[in-house]
Amino acid sequence: MANPKTNFAPAIQVFKPHRASLPPLIPYLKEFWRRRAFAIELSRFADKAEYLDSKLGKVWLVMNPLLLAFVYFLLVTVIRGGSTQKTGLSTLAHILIGLFTFYFASNSINGGALSITAGGRLILNQAFPRALLPLSSSISAFWQFLPTLPVYVLVVVIGKVFFPHTQIPGLRLSYLWAPFIILCVGITGYGMGLLFATMNVYFRDTNKLLSYITRIWLYSSPVLWRPEILHGWHKIFLYINPLGPSLAATSDVWIEGRTPSLGMLVGSVVWALLAVLIGGYFFVSRERDFAVRI
Amino acid sequence: MPEELAIRIEDLSIKYKINIDTKKTLKNAVMRASKGEKVRTRIVEAVKHLTLDVPHGSVLGIVGANGAGKSTLMRAIAGILPPTEGQITVNGKISTLLALGVGFNPALSGRDNIILGGLASGMTRAEIEEKTEEIADFAALPDGFIDMPVRTYSSGMYGRVAFSVAVNMTPDILLLDEALSAGDASFKEKSFNRMRELCAEARTIVIVSHALQTVNDLCDSAIWMHKGNMLAKGKPEAIVDQYLKFLDVGTLPSNLEDM
């Protein structure tokens, strides 16, 4: 080989016609892993490009969900007919952390859905595992999500100073579950991003549909309401929602300060796996078609 | 595949399916389904039953009119477009410069784009960082333009960066689609020399170019494509000659009419 220093993997490649079936998975995943730096840098550079001239843009990323959370909090409080000092802060905290987490997933899905159709040039001119593009969107969503966590902590700490009788726990061991749940949310978001990215190649108005889905999805998730209000068979609404278990677990960890129930943990993992397997299947089996259809 | 071959193309056909009347939206799909209509599509055969071997270390030129299927063929060799029929076997690492500006993000600086381009083509972060300076030097943009957003570039500067990225990747196989015409006379000479170097390093190069003199000078062999068919294959001088005659007269030579 002309340059032995570089470790470019497959020496011989064969390109053949394909039906809607998976390419050889092991080489695909190897290549995917080998080029992960591309996805990471792409998201970093996309952020850089977007906020190059506006420092305010980054602030807005945090402000937007924060303000929205306060609006929802007012709405929920009004509907409920006021709240006591005891429950008020925990309602706000619950909405905050729920909304931040939900936004992490939905940003990753929305960004992922557009990543292929928006990546026209790159897709027409370079061969690489296309699943890296939605991954890059998910990474961006994660970097947007991360600074909202200290904002949450800040709101709770300030709140605890003003309302010392609140139920919100301080530092608890249960917080150790948070990274695990965030990972599940991230994987679920990535998997669904893959699914909608594929759909968006075939139907260009998918992202419009997605904005309705996202809204309905938010209202049917335990973000504006506590998961505890569901009893008996109603609990099924938590489990049929891809983000239901992980959002309920989020509430358990942050608001109740307890280890999430086994059901919620298993539910989170199962949905993450389902999303990435189903989304991955649709995406990878059709991605060789993308260049023709873009 | 024989050892000495870099690219083997066997009976390759590539078809595009184009929706004629409607935009591809869910709304339209539902509307059509409710009326029981079918989507009207047209099939464009961009490459038709093409068979070709490219040995290691050879330089192949492709000439042909617009819409002949040259870019489609290049994308297929790069593994971007899947064959509709036939197969392509490629032995070696490919670097592509297909149409100008591989994935260039106009808001980012030239340097950032070089890094992104390198990563997209499969280099590691360390490898591309090591090369960035070399690539930037090769592009030799005036007064610090390399650190300015790409949107402020002239098309010539844009082309210079894109070309520098492609030729400094140390690929085994280099695919250049109408990329040699970038920049001014001095850059052209420099890129021509760099191409010579690459040829001398026994790399395999496929060039699509409308600069027929370049094809003559650089290539060991050439093919002429017309409406998806490979009309002729041979020494570059002969192919370019035939092609020029065709351009002059506007009709195919009679011995090729029936293809």
Ligand SMILES: Nc1ncnc2c1ncn2[C@@H]1O[C@H](COP(=O)(O)OP(=O)(O)O)[C@@H](O)[C@H]1O
């Ligand atoms: N993305 C595409 N979708 C549909 N048709 C295409 C697409 N790209 C190229 N074609 C068609 O394929 C044919 C060959 O195009 P191309 O390979 O770009 O030719 P060339 O590079 O030789 O000018 C043309 O008829 C063109 O209309």
Ligand SMILES: [Mg+2]
């Ligand atoms: Mg072309």
